Amino acid sequence: MSKQSLAQKLEELVRNSQINEQQLDILLAGFRRLSGSGLLETALREGAQAPDFRLQDTNGNFQELNAWLEHGPVLLQFFRGDWCPFCQAQLKELTAQREQITALGTSILCVSPESPDRHRAMMEKHGIELTLLSDPGGAVANSYGIAYDLNAAESELYGELGIELTQQADSGSDFLPIPASYIVLPGGRISYSYIDPDWRKRSEPADLLGRLQALAAGGQG
Known part of the structure; x- marks a missing residue:
């Protein structure tokens, strides 16, 4: 049997979802709201300069984007949290x-x-071996233009699902990042971005690998 792509795994998660029709309507309305909000037009894209940041990792150390860029390109992945099965699947694939x-x-x-x-508990539970960084308040996500506030219906829905975002995010604010993917080149230029308000859809790790291989071979990414 051939290996499932990430998209196939995410489609399976959608099919097996336990949310009811009313809850789904709220989520779909959220996708439409984001699509019409102008957020996607102002989010950073290819050619933009990636804002530097300094965030804490799971060992309590602070990591700076520009320091990592001194050693080569960075694949920068924003995700919603350990409670999100779509994020779990994506980070496992990465x-x-x-x-x-x-x-x-x-x-x-x-x-x-x-x-x-x-983050540490997520890594241990799901076998994730990546550098996870905490952006408690969304300042970094906001600097990339991908942070958005939840409306009252969305906040209530997440509460019904047992997801208390105000307790999980250190800032206590009801916001989430769009799970965007970026390839950032040394010097800070963004060479690739994937931004979709439908958090059930993600960049395919195999596609990202292909772009990075092209970069390593001297392509444009």
Whole structure:
């Protein structure tokens, strides 16, 4: 049997979802709201300069984007949190591709609003072997133009699902990042971005690997 792509695994998660029709309507309305909000037009894209940041990892150390860029490109992945099964699946796939990606001289940094403790628990529970960084308040996600506030219906829905975002994010604010993917080149220029308001859809790690291979071979990415 051939290996499932990430998209196939995410489609399976959608099919097996336990949310009801009313809850789904709220989520779909959220996708439409984001699409019409102008956020996607202002989010950073290819050609833009990636803002530097300094965030805490699971060992309590602070990591700076520009310091990593001194050693080569960075694959920068934003994600929603350990409670999101789509994020779990994506980070597992990135872990599976990690050796191939790092062999090309590229580092992987993953950013969410959650605390280092929650990131550490996520790594242990799901076998994730990546650098997870905490952006408690979403300042970094906001600087990339991908942070958005939840409305009252969305906040209530996440509460019904047992997801207390105000307790999980250190800032206590009801916001989430769009799970965007970026390839950032040394010097800070963004050479690739994937931004979709539908958090059930993600960049395919195999596609990212192909772009990084092209970069390593002297392509434009």
